[in-house]
Amino acid sequence: MVPKDMVLNEIISLLKGKEKILILPHVSADGDAIGSSIALGLALEKMGKQVRIYFEEEIPDKYNFLPGQHLIEIYDEEKKEFEAEVAVAIDTGDENRLGKRRDVFNEAGVTVNIDHHNTNSMYADFNFVQPHCSAVGEIVYRIIKMMDLVIDYDISICLYVAISTDTGGFRYSNTTPETHRIISELIDIDIDVSEISRRIFETNSYKKIKLMGAAIDTLELLENGRIALHTITNEVMKAIGAKEEECDGLVNIGRSIEGVEVAILLRELENGEIRVNLRSNTYVDVSEIAGFFSGGGHIRAAGCTMEGDIESAKQKLIDKIVQKL
Ligand SMILES: [Mn+2]
Structure with missing residues (x-):
């Protein structure tokens, strides 16, 4: 080499x-x-x-x-x-x-x-x-x-x-x-x-704050609180009138919860695909998980795009993450 x-x-x-x-x-x-x-x-x-x-x-x-x-x-x-x-x-x-x-x-x-x-x-x-x-x-x-x-x-x-x-x-x-x-x-x-x-x-648009509220509303804690999951549907994006970029960082809300190792944000895109953001706190390599679904990134921050609906994307991701917890 x-x-x-x-x-x-x-x-x-x-x-x-x-x-x-x-x-x-x-x-x-x-x-x-x-x-x-x-x-x-x-x-x-x-x-x-x-x-x-x-x-x-x-x-x-x-x-x-x-x-x-x-x-x-x-x-x-x-x-x-x-x-x-x-x-x-x-x-x-x-x-x-x-x-x-x-x-x-x-x-x-x-x-x-x-x-x-x-x-x-x-x-x-x-x-x-x-x-x-x-x-x-x-x-x-x-x-x-x-x-x-x-x-x-x-x-x-x-x-x-x-x-x-x-x-x-x-x-x-x-x-x-x-x-x-x-x-x-x-x-x-x-x-x-x-x-x-x-x-x-330290500067957020009003819509970004509304989006944070929506992300918090959908928060689920799974696997004894070690996985946090947020979902943003296309409908919510439209209702708020938010831009894609305003979803940036929303996954950190879940990641900040005590006891959470992996945080997931599932975002429904206009074309129906699901954009996935993954974050981990101390030991799970999320780039490996994203890589399994043809995405990539870093050990503590990664992402991928998945076909199908939110529920099936969620299930596939959880199945993979659980193996690493
Ligand atoms: Mn970079």
Whole structure:
């Protein structure tokens, strides 16, 4: 096997040598996917590169304060004026997580995969996957350093958002001494930590709060209180008028209940499929459970999409989880 750092060196010389670079975060982009993509985009732009970041859908409103918005586009299949020499997938465990942009990724001259999911399927020409990194933000930080670029104010904000969101504000088990070393350097640049935190952690839309109420209403405790389950039906989504992104984090309500090891959020999508979010507290590897249903993720946070109705999805998941409790 090729040593990891050699791959990273190759990726860096590749990025240095090409002009038109396309960055693609995963569908339903979260703080890490958004922050890491923009940070990398801004750094490459500073090197004089032409950069585009294509998102699958609008980014959540709470990230609108991020710098580098001029690099962002919502992907439109009809408009293909940017012929990328390199396409870089960010925070994307497998190709399907690129959604409609999968073709545009594969059509690029060279493909790169920068990620930290331990379930990554190594789908690119160059794959740099570091599961021990709390966020792709940590990897992008390293890339920018290795390219001898300065981490400026705007890049710092993006990396701070990437790392702080994927670590749950430095509370999750993926937080390491290295995480804090990187963050200390970002704070040295005088970014406004309390303002950023307020925007990303302490601000909710009214609809989000209504959705939390709905999720709490459906809460079930199973297996002697070791599994917590929330359900959000399509009907509830419509009645509240909530956006998909507003379901983010609802699963943590169940996870926070004393005695719960695994929390599940089942969300009925418009097409009838069931989106599953899984979280665990101390020992169950939920990426393994999600992987069994063709999903993926991290040990303590994972997800998958299932066919069929809520009741059958619930039963299949419980059967798998019980084996691990
Ligand atoms: Mn991530």
